[in-house]
Amino acid sequence: MPIAARLTDVHKTYQVGEVEVPALRGVDVEIEEGEFVSFAGPSGSGKTTLLNLLGALDVPTRGTVEVGGRATAGLSPATLADFRNRHLGFVFQTFNLIPVLTALENVEFPLQLLGIKEAAERRRRVEALLEEVGLAGLGDRRPSELSGGQQQRVAVARALIKEPTLVLADEPTANLDSGTALEIITLMKEMNARRGTTFIFSTHDRLVMEHARRLIRLRDGRIEDEERRGGDGDGV
Amino acid sequence: MTAMESETGHLGLTLKAAFRLAWRNLARSRRRTWITASTVALAVLLLQLVISVIIDLERQSFDNLIDYQTAHAKVFAAGYYGEREEFPLDRVLGDPARVRAVIAEVAGVAATTPRLSFSAQLSDGSEQLPVTGIGIDLQGSDADVFRIPQAVVAGTYLQPGEDGLLLGADLAKLFPVAVGDWLTVLAKTRGGAYEALDLPVTGLISTGNPLIDGTALMLPLDTAERMLDMEGMVTEVAVRFRPSAREVATLTRLRRRLEEVPGMDVRSWKEIEESFIALTQMKRTGQTVFLSLFVLMALVGITNTILMATFERTREIGALMAIGLRPAGVRRLFLAEGAMTGLAGGVLGSLLALGLIGWLATKGIDFSAMFGDMDIGYPVSNVVYPALKVFWMLGVMAITAVLATLAALYPAARASRLDPAEALRHV
Numbered sequence: 001m002p003i004a005a006r007l008t009d010v011h012k013t014y015q016v017g018e019v020e021v022p023a024l025r026g027v028d029v030e031i032e033e034g035e036f037v038s039f040a041g042p043s044g045s046g047k048t049t050l051l052n053l054l055g056a057l058d059v060p061t062r063g064t065v066e067v068g069g070r071a072t073a074g075l076s077p078a079t080l081a082d083f084r085n086r087h088l089g090f091v092f093q094t095f096n097l098i099p100v101l102t103a104l105e106n107v108e109f110p111l112q113l114l115g116i117k118e119a120a121e122r123r124r125r126v127e128a129l130l131e132e133v134g135l136a137g138l139g140d141r142r143p144s145e146l147s148g149g150q151q152q153r154v155a156v157a158r159a160l161i162k163e164p165t166l167v168l169a170d171e172p173t174a175n176l177d178s179g180t181a182l183e184i185i186t187l188m189k190e191m192n193a194r195r196g197t198t199f200i201f202s203t204h205d206r207l208v209m210e211h212a213r214r215l216i217r218l219r220d221g222r223i224e225d226e227e228r229r230g231g232d233g234d235g236v
Numbered sequence: 237m238t239a240m241e242s243e244t245g246h247l248g249l250t251l252k253a254a255f256r257l258a259w260r261n262l263a264r265s266r267r268r269t270w271i272t273a274s275t276v277a278l279a280v281l282l283l284q285l286v287i288s289v290i291i292d293l294e295r296q297s298f299d300n301l302i303d304y305q306t307a308h309a310k311v312f313a314a315g316y317y318g319e320r321e322e323f324p325l326d327r328v329l330g331d332p333a334r335v336r337a338v339i340a341e342v343a344g345v346a347a348t349t350p351r352l353s354f355s356a357q358l359s360d361g362s363e364q365l366p367v368t369g370i371g372i373d374l375q376g377s378d379a380d381v382f383r384i385p386q387a388v389v390a391g392t393y394l395q396p397g398e399d400g401l402l403l404g405a406d407l408a409k410l411f412p413v414a415v416g417d418w419l420t421v422l423a424k425t426r427g428g429a430y431e432a433l434d435l436p437v438t439g440l441i442s443t444g445n446p447l448i449d450g451t452a453l454m455l456p457l458d459t460a461e462r463m464l465d466m467e468g469m470v471t472e473v474a475v476r477f478r479p480s481a482r483e484v485a486t487l488t489r490l491r492r493r494l495e496e497v498p499g500m501d502v503r504s505w506k507e508i509e510e511s512f513i514a515l516t517q518m519k520r521t522g523q524t525v526f527l528s529l530f531v532l533m534a535l536v537g538i539t540n541t542i543l544m545a546t547f548e549r550t551r552e553i554g555a556l557m558a559i560g561l562r563p564a565g566v567r568r569l570f571l572a573e574g575a576m577t578g579l580a581g582g583v584l585g586s587l588l589a590l591g592l593i594g595w596l597a598t599k600g601i602d603f604s605a606m607f608g609d610m611d612i613g614y615p616v617s618n619v620v621y622p623a624l625k626v627f628w629m630l631g632v633m634a635i636t637a638v639l640a641t642l643a644a645l646y647p648a649a650r651a652s653r654l655d656p657a658e659a660l661r662h663v
Binding site: 052107113 | 249250253257261263503551555557558559560656657660
């Protein structure tokens with residue numbers, strides 16, 4: 001399978017005042033297209049840093065990050081933004097939908113940024129995807145009129161609408177009750193299976209991580225161990 | 237990615253999308269937006285009101301000059317105009333009747349009148365003051381061109397066949413003299429001899445024009461001619477245009493027509509009062525700039541409001557950046573919010589101004605109640621009728637929106653420089 005993302009000897013150090021805080025201390029990992037991968041580990045293990053680097057939201061202090069065969073180092077903020085727009089989808093712990101836009105408009109927004117001018121074409125794609133994520137008929141609602149689970153479904157749709165190389169989800173279930181969390185992780189899995197989109201998510205929730213087909217455990221900024229599951233990896 | 241997407245390319249946030257988002261975000265903090273826009277509106281209202289007053293002050297000033305001092309144009313003998321402040325009585329019009337006859341045929345001309353201006357001293361026996369003497373034609377023609385009869389505030393206008401003086405009201409106060417008092421006019425004749433003439437004050441005039449009210453005395457033209465030994469001669473022929481006539485075109489026709497009378501020099505009121513008009517324009521610019529400071533201060537409110545919005549929406553900005561909004565797109569978003577707040581304030585202030593100016597335009601503002609006899613720097617009467625000029629009104633609105641956009645520049649630039657990862661961590 002082609003490589004969706006590759007991290008080679010990635011180090012990331014944050015400067016907090018005069019103190020240097022290492023967040024990643026040499027991470028090597030390759031993610032193939034179509035994988036459903038989870039980074040797991042306790043707080044401070046480097047999960048979010050890793051996702052930020054993969055998401056071109058941050059650059060490594062040392063080492064290289066490649067997404068879709070392209071290194072993210074040395075790119076200008078505008079180029080990085082374009083890169084994220086074309087190749088990456090994000091699902092956040094706190095949903096981070098734009099509160100003044102309806103569900104439909106939130107999902108449509110990345111398409112506008114992509115420069116798809118025909119509103120009818122955008123709407124057609126958005127409505128089809130909203131139906132696919134189980135939000136048919138809720139497109140006119142604003143985030144404040146949706147439940148947490150529904151908001152996260154909108155976020156998943158927003159991440160998927162541009163058919164990205166990678167969808168990155170940082171603790172996508174942490175703000176949801178366990179039943180809703182399971183629904184969201186199941187939805188992500190379905191989308192991975194149906195569309196072949198690569199998903200990388202972080203979690204410290206044992207129940208959620210059980211659903212990953214590949215589980216990479218992090219501790220103190222290093223990969224502690226890695227586990228590949230056969231079959232559809234739908235938990236134990 | 238589909239082929240279509242890669243072909244259309246990334247355009248970032250379109251202006252339309254930015255304004256739509258900005259509109260919704262402004263509606264989200266309705267109270268804050270309202271307060272900020274209201275502050276701008278108040279400043280704009282003040283600016284529009286003062287501009288409308290200035291417009292009328294200028295109009296009244298110019299009307300005043302035409303009505304009491306310059307008419308629409310004056311015809312002099314060649315060589316007089318350049319030295320007019322010296323009153324060169326050797327460069328005069330020898331045949332004013334012919335000049336007037338020629339001018340009367342020019343389309344657009346309503347009336348003409350001859351005048352004889354000279355330098356004089358006025359004395360009540362103990363005080364002596366320098367004045368400008370003006371001999372005026374009492375056979376109806378001066379009153380056809382100038383509005384002196386309407387400016388008489390005490391006594392009466394000069395009557396044909398009667399000798400007397402019309403005195404500027406402020407000049408009268410300096411002696412002081414009243415209607416019926418006698419004064420001595422001292423002047424050099426055309427030949428250079430001194431001549432004195434005792435005349436009664438028949439009336440006092442108040443025009444609002446300091447030059448007339450403070451330094452002018454008027455006497456019958458034939459009396460002035462006799463006194464200066466200049467029978468049949470005048471220093472100028474003043475011309476009034478018809479109200480419907482186009483000024484520049486009439487002036488051109490007048491000049492062309494007078495080419496047939498050699499040695500004539502036609503000057504429009506704008507030429508005669510060139511320095512006053514320049515001063516008025518400078519004053520208008522100065523006042524507008526000064527008042528714009530109020531608007532600028534109100535616009536600082538926009539800077540503050542947008543800055544607060546960027547703080548509050550830090551995580552949202554991070555999310556937008558993560559989705560792929562370029563820094564320039566973030567900037568555009570907040571600039572649009574600034575522009576819309578400014579435009580809302582500008583439109584609201586202008587609408588309020590429209591109502592207020594409309595009301596004041598019929599009612600008038602009595603400046604005498606505010607300033608008394610104080611010289612406000614414009615030769616006008618005391619009641620001002622604020623006037624509306626669409627150009628100014630739209631101009632102020634447009635400038636307010638542009639300045640509001642500039643006011644949002646700092647917070648917008650700050651937001652666009654946010655690090656998306658840090659912004660997403662913001663609590």
